Amino acid sequence: MINLIIGALATGTAWGLSNYARQRNLTLKTWQWAVTVAGILYAVLVLEVIVGFLAEGAPQAALLMGGMMALVAVAWGVLLGRFVFVSTSEGKEIPLTNQS
């Protein structure tokens, strides 16, 4: 059941991001989508690690490993949001470097 919920969360996140990009007319490059999907998969991995260790009766491991991995997941999400999905105007791609 818990895995179903995690899967649903991941799918919902993917759909939500896809929707957001469509509404804002964001045109993401292939590598940006790849990083986004990888980020979602990593978040799934973090949740599965936490759930797995808890199911095994190892709460300390869930806290330590899950916590460390979650920090990375949060940083990943912040970077994705800042450099991939935030747009200042419609139809504009957000470059990482200034365009002339």
Added chain:
Amino acid sequence: MTEKKGVNRRDFLKLGGLAAISLPTLNTIGKVGEDTLYESKEEYGGFFIKKHTKDDPPYDVDDSIYQRFPARNTVFGRMTWDDTIRDTMTNVEPMGAPNEPGYRREDIAFAGAAGTVANAFGSNAGMVGKHAGLLGLDTLGGMNMSEMPSTPWDHSHLSDQEVANITKKAAKFYGASLVGITELDERWIYASYAEMMGGPEGDIVFTEVEKVILPEGTVTPDEAKSRVQTALQSMEAEELKSFMIAAMETMDPDAMPATGGPAINPAMMQAMPAKQFQEMMPMMMGSMPTSMIRLFVEKLELDFEIALVDPGESARPRYLEDGSLAIPKTMKWVIVMAFEMDYDCVASYPTTLGMAAASNGYSRMAFTSACLAEFIRNLGYNALPCGNNTGLSVPMAIDAGLGELGRQGILITPKFGPRVRLAKVITDLPMATDSPISFGVKEFCDACMKCAEECPSQAISYDSQSRTPTTISTNPGVMKWAVNAERCMVGWQMSGGDCGNCIRVCPFNKPESWLHDATRALIGVSSGAIDGLMVKMDTAAGFGTHSEADKFWQKDNYIHIKTP
């Protein structure tokens, strides 16, 4: 401005789906240097395995020093003759009090009962003495449902590997968690056996098989039995009944075969339906004594004599007149079995409750070894089922590809770590053998000291491997971490049972899950570079810590036991 076109979302998701489906196909055997990349065998639990050859095993023995070890010098054997050991055992302060978790009556009763099969019937699976009970030398007389094993199984249509696979399947069916097969290395057989409580001692010797040529017209007892059965089965039901009754009337009732029910007598046979004789024939013939076979040969007027000596005797393991255990040199194969111990029970070490895991392991050892030996005997071959006795289980298990030697002096398996008990069956059934393996244990144990730190009696070495023994209970000549067996026994006395702290805390001791499989692959890839970090993380994550006995009893969702 140039419009940049990337892959659209739909196409990308399609590609991603295809990639996800193809990932499992990467779970195939490949090579990274000399190592096998992610061997897909379930028994390897995610580790990268290096397979060794018999000439390049994952251990180092100096044969100029090494000699076969006398079982009387094991710390168990020394209890019968070594006053220093006996004195040490009597002056030890126990760790737990009777009302503490792990030392309560229910814990002790549970642990004691777990060893019932191991200790009943005189089997003593955990000792280094004579073969008896379930681990006896002779057939246990299980139901012989089909042909008698008068001739060896004809497996000429099978390869040696197929025979090995059948044997391993049988062993797992009977209860083994892991199975490996190796050629018998005589170095690992004890020089002698010894009972713990002052029972008989004797040498263990390897003997030649004598070829006995029978005179013309003489057959073995087994062959005679087969020919008599063939003749009787050719009779009609009524004819068979009349013949059997007539034969039984001339026989001594005490010599009649047992069939599991009341003793058979001519009056009872007269009342039996004729058809029942035909149905009972295979079962009766299986336990028919030679004296009755002689009578049937005479009554049936069959034209042969029965040999007085059993020409197959020298091919069987047996005790000689001087008490030596004779292992025929034709018994060249060893089937080594590992039995997983319960993870939660092991977590309660060093309390008496933890002993239940080991005792349960010993019981399963006795049961499974006995069944496997009977299976082999039913195939017409010879089998010697062993618990801890007769041979050193750890090097045999290493040769059979079940694992590596750990710092705590026991076998570490890829899947269960050190959380196993070992048994073996020595046989003359020819089979394909397995290769020894290594998967990073030595490098990891060099970095990790958890077992040494957690040993309550400080019996485990903190040093590098050496050939120097610590006590007379260590056999010199083997490059290893020498455990001080005397101090280890003190730890046992302190714990009130068999202390297994070194098993509990070992980082290789993990339950089965994809989480640990992934970690194992990482350890394998790193080739020892991150072992120190893995040990620290293992400790920080709380693995290997002692678990209260109450937690063991409460773990099952259907049982809630209140502590007093």
